[in-house]
Amino acid sequence: MSCDWPGRWCHVQKFIERTGPFAHPDFEPSSESLGFLQETCKLLIIGAGGLGCELLKDLALIGFKNIDIIDMDTIDVSNLNRQFLFRPKDVGRPKADVAADFINTRIPGANVTPHYAKIQDYDESFYRGFHIVVCGLDSIVARRWINGMLVSMLQYEDGELQQESLVPMVDGGTEGFKGNARVILPGMTACVECTLDLYPPQVNFPLCTIAHTPRLPEHCIEYVRILLWPKEHPFGEDVPIDGDEPKHIQWIMDKSLERANEFNISGITYRLTQGVVKRIIPAVASTNAVIAAACSTEVFKLATSCTVPLNNYMNFNDTEGIYTYTFEAERKEDCMACSKIPKSITFSESDKLQDIITYLQESAEYQMKSPGLTTNIKGKNKTLYMPTIKSIEEKTRENLKKTLSELEFVNGQELYVADPTTPMTLTFKLSLGSNME
């Protein structure tokens, strides 16, 4: 390409055009790899915040040209100290747009496409378009969502995972001086849901401490947030706390100060109040840089196979000195996401829901006891039948007599079945025939 100058990629070429002692066993040095990395490979970066800015810069400089970046946030003044693709003039603009513009202008040949959107705004057909997804997120809910999406895209033939359907996920996370990087091969290695226990729980103080025996300034702020706000509705009935609304934070701070004085507690500031309300953990720019570098390296390894990828979870902590270790997070047999290989069942449109339930109870393979069934019709959850809960049973009983076409099932309909005989909710994919057999 015209934007390349002599020797621009020679460092990258050294890794992919010759082999070495650390090379992946399957690695074949090739001059085509560079073309794949630059022209074919499509990456998605989720999050354009502290980690996202680093990831985008690193990956674009490695030579990945086709990068999409998605973020639902706009730029706040407080981001500027570490989210280095943004300038004061950008405040208020979408992070994804500004980050993409910056890199496209700064790095010759870069083709970054921004998406000012929530990840939930896009469906499977969007996510299928990428070779690798890289996450720089601060939300567990968002991580679990994308994890669930990538797992649900897996295709199986005779129970065998089809590798073309697999989109690896490289996930970075930071909290202050701590961080982690992990490589997830959905359906093959531990996924986000398998390791849910590894995510630190939200810090919640006992309610009675907050209510009666506060000792810390945080207890006073939590008192105002949890107990006083819903009682006094200072900004009107049904107005929830907006952590970015200075009037809200000011009110909470004033009331927290009153409470703190009552109990001789000091240390309430505006910053602390906002931090507690928004559950902010101070971001450290260098941690983001370390974790993003590790993640970008993994993306490079996955894309070129030049070296064995991280297996599969790296922890990093530089609170005192530097501490890091890597371990293999294990898959959970009853993982709600990746252990659910859809099982196929075949019924005809004129069969009734009761027929499916009878099958689940009587087939030698399942022998279920009291299956509860749900599905998704036109994007909405629908409870088909649940025998154990009286109020649901009464309201769903009539579904038993309905035919599958009356229930608006389509070919490929997914049925989710919970039963005491299985450790997690199973997914069934329905092949729907139109004639009786």
Added chain:
Amino acid sequence: MIKLFSLKQQKKDGVDSDKSGSHKKSSAAQLRIQKDINELNLPKTCQVDFPDPDDLLNFKLVISPDEGFYRGGRFIFNFKVGQGYPHDAPKVKCETMVYHPNIDLEGNVCLNILREDWKPVLTVNSIVYGLQYLFLEPNPEDPLNKEAAEVLQNNRRLFEQNVAKSMRGGYIGSVCFDRCLK
């Protein structure tokens, strides 16, 4: 280990896909709550009610204790399960005004597994049993309603009378309680 990409592999361009489509599959939180609900094993003093059976994330629990201070009463709890479940605990509020050391007059409940001791292995069933236990053994050590806790600690007889009075619908001090007897 596998080699993930052949060099020629070209991905379908998905960028022009419609933005309207929400995730058409059930979330992990959804699948987990379905499991919890299907396997609820309720004590005979409890029942759950789903105003919308298609929405397993929002429901009510009714506890009607058959022994202890609160025998004969009927207490409704509102459960809100978020997409963070089971990493985050469900949000539970008591909708019935109750004279109880661990439940304040706004319906906030002080139960450790709802906050500081929540773990993803716990289930809706664990919370139901926890709440039921609060009615059998109100705990004055962790008070949310301090006045009620003090009475329980110093004068069990008076506490018992106050509970009975509140459930019939009456004043305790300056607070008026709604009748909640079955």
